Amino acid sequence: MKLFRYIFSPLWKLWFVFCFIVPFLLLFPLFFFCFKTRNADLAFKLKRVWSWTICIGSFLYPVITYRSKKYHLPKPCVVVANHTSYLDIVLSTLYIDHTAVYMAKAELLKIPLFKYFFVYLDIPVNRGSMTGAHKAFVEAGKKLDEGLSVVIYPEGGISPEGKLKPFKNGAFKLAIEKQVPIVPAVNLNNWLFLQNGGFLKSHGKPGIPRIVVGDPIETKGMTTENINELKQKVFTFTQQELDKFHGK
DSSP states (O other), X not given: OHHHHHHHHHHHHHHHHHHHXXXXXXXXXXXXXXXXXXXXXXXXXXXXXXHHHHHHHTTBOOEEEESSSOOOOOSSOEEEEOOOSTHXXXXXXXXXXXXXXXXXEGGGGGSTTTTHIIIIISEEEOTTOHHHHHHHHHHXXXXXXXXXXXXXXXXXXXXXXXXXXXXXXXXXXXXXXXXXXXXXEEEOSGGGTXXXXXXXXXXXXXXXXXXXXXXXXXXXXXXXXXXXXXXXXHHHHHHHHHHHHXXX
C-alpha cells in the first residue's frame, strides 16, 4: 500500500498541477481584463469556473454542508476558515456565493502571472512585518467598505495534518471594527487529498473533500473587548466539527 502511495501520489499531484495551470492560462486573458478594469465581480466568477475545472479534471468531488440550512452569505462578511491544504482556497469559491477577496502570504507575489491577483484584487500580507500586516488589514477594511467580503485563514499557515492551530486576532478584530458578520467554514479533510509537505512524502489523491459552513455570527454591538470571545466561539465550532468528523 505504501509503495502504491509513493508511486500514485506524485503522479496524481503532477496531474493536479496540470489541471490547475492549463485552465488558468486559458482564462488568463479574461483575468487580465478584470485586473485592468478592477472588475472584482467577474474575476470571482472566473475563479469559480477555474475551481470547478480543477475539481472535475482532478477527480475531486467536494461536498459542502451547511450546519443548519443552506443560506446566502451575508454581504459583506469576513469568511474565516481553518487552513489544511491549498485546496482550501480552491474550494472556497464553491460555497462563497458573492464576490470575495483573499488575504494571503506576500510570497505569492513572486509567482509569475498569479501575482496579478495580489497586485490588483486580493490582499498580500507580509507576516514578517508588523507595519505590513497592519497595512493589509487596513486594505481589507476598505474592501469591506466597498461591499466585498474578505476571506482570512486565522491560523496564519497551513496545518499539514489538519490539526487546528491557535487563531490570530486579526480577522475577528476586523469584523468587529467594521461591524460585519463572521462566517466560519471548516475544511474537514482537504489535507488528505492535497497535503502540504514534501512532494514524495505528502498525500495526493482524488476523492471527496468535505466542508462545513457554519451560521453567520453577528458582530453588531461588539467592541474590541469581545475579540477573544468571538475568536474562541469560532475556534470551538471549528474544533467540534473536526472532532465530530474524525469520530472523537
